[in-house]
Amino acid sequence: MMPPVRTAPAFVRMAAHPLRWRMMTELAVSDYRVRELVELLGQPQNLVSYHLRLLRGSGLVTARRSSFDARDHYHHLDLERCADALAGAGAALHPGLRLDLTPPPAAIAESPARSSVLFACTGNSARSPIAEALLRHRAGGRVEVASAGSHPAPRTHPNAVRALREHYGIDIAGRRPRHLDTVARHRFDHRISLCDRVREVRPEFGDRPRPIHWSIADPAATDDVDQFRHLAAEIDTRIRYLLPVLTHATKPEAQP
Incomplete structure (x- = not known):
């Protein structure tokens, strides 16, 4: 048979x-x-x-x-x-x-080169500062990272501060949102928009290098801290998969 x-x-x-x-x-x-x-x-x-x-x-x-x-x-x-x-x-x-394909959280730490990343959203009060803080945390100082907004809010959202402090031990309470113009002259290896408005209204933001977009809902209009916890978790997942990309992009070419 x-x-x-x-x-x-x-x-x-x-x-x-x-x-x-x-x-x-x-x-x-x-x-x-x-x-x-x-x-x-x-x-x-x-x-x-x-x-x-x-x-x-x-x-x-x-x-x-x-x-x-x-x-x-x-x-x-x-x-x-x-x-x-x-x-x-x-x-x-x-x-x-059977393989475990989950990327290691500290993969970037093995790379001797230093890559740079800019995150952008509208207010620079929740999504982009969370992404900036999580990448800096997970990269262990091996990545130059910044964030900015097209229309900066007066302050970083308190629930963004709370979500990072409670679940990751990261404190961003003292940071202030800043405008994209303040980093316009800096050349970043990766420019990542997390806000649909920034991507659609400011297409020049991601002109060079090739733009990357993470379409992530804005929780800033709500006082529900759970929305910020979910936001941080979603961004953290994307960060973990970004790390091997940064490692691969910055590794020196093998010598013959």
Whole structure:
């Protein structure tokens, strides 16, 4: 009797399609709207939308309505889910291939070079200062990091201060929001917007190098500290997956 045929894991089937794989590699770097993916991939919008629906149906990609233009959506590749799916795919092939693909929190510390990152949002009162503090904390001093806003708020939001202090032991109580103009002349290796408004109103912010966007909802209008805790956790996850990128980008080339 022939053994039963086992189908490939869902992740393998989903990622095996060339266009979906290209989408995933683009979304692994930055969140994008459909029309931006159409331009990046050079494919018709109906084809891009079709494969995006499949990726969303698999749970690998999520969509979030733009907080600036509510008619648009940003698509995000869930790297945590991808890591779990990759580990599961390896184990499905052979038990010895079960892998832990979670990036090490201190991966950047092994890099002798120093990279620089700028985070931006509108008020520089919650999202971008949280990202700045978490990257500085996790990078262990191996990254030059700053944050700024297009319309700085009078102060850092108290709930952002509280969320970082309670869950990460980081104190940003003394920092003041600052304007993007104050860092305009500094050349950063990576410029990351966390606010849909900044990305859509200030496209020159991410002109060079290639812009990165994290579409993250603004909790500053609410006094619900749980929203800030969720915000910090989401940003921390993205930071952990950014660290290996910074390490790879700054490692010296191997000598022959």
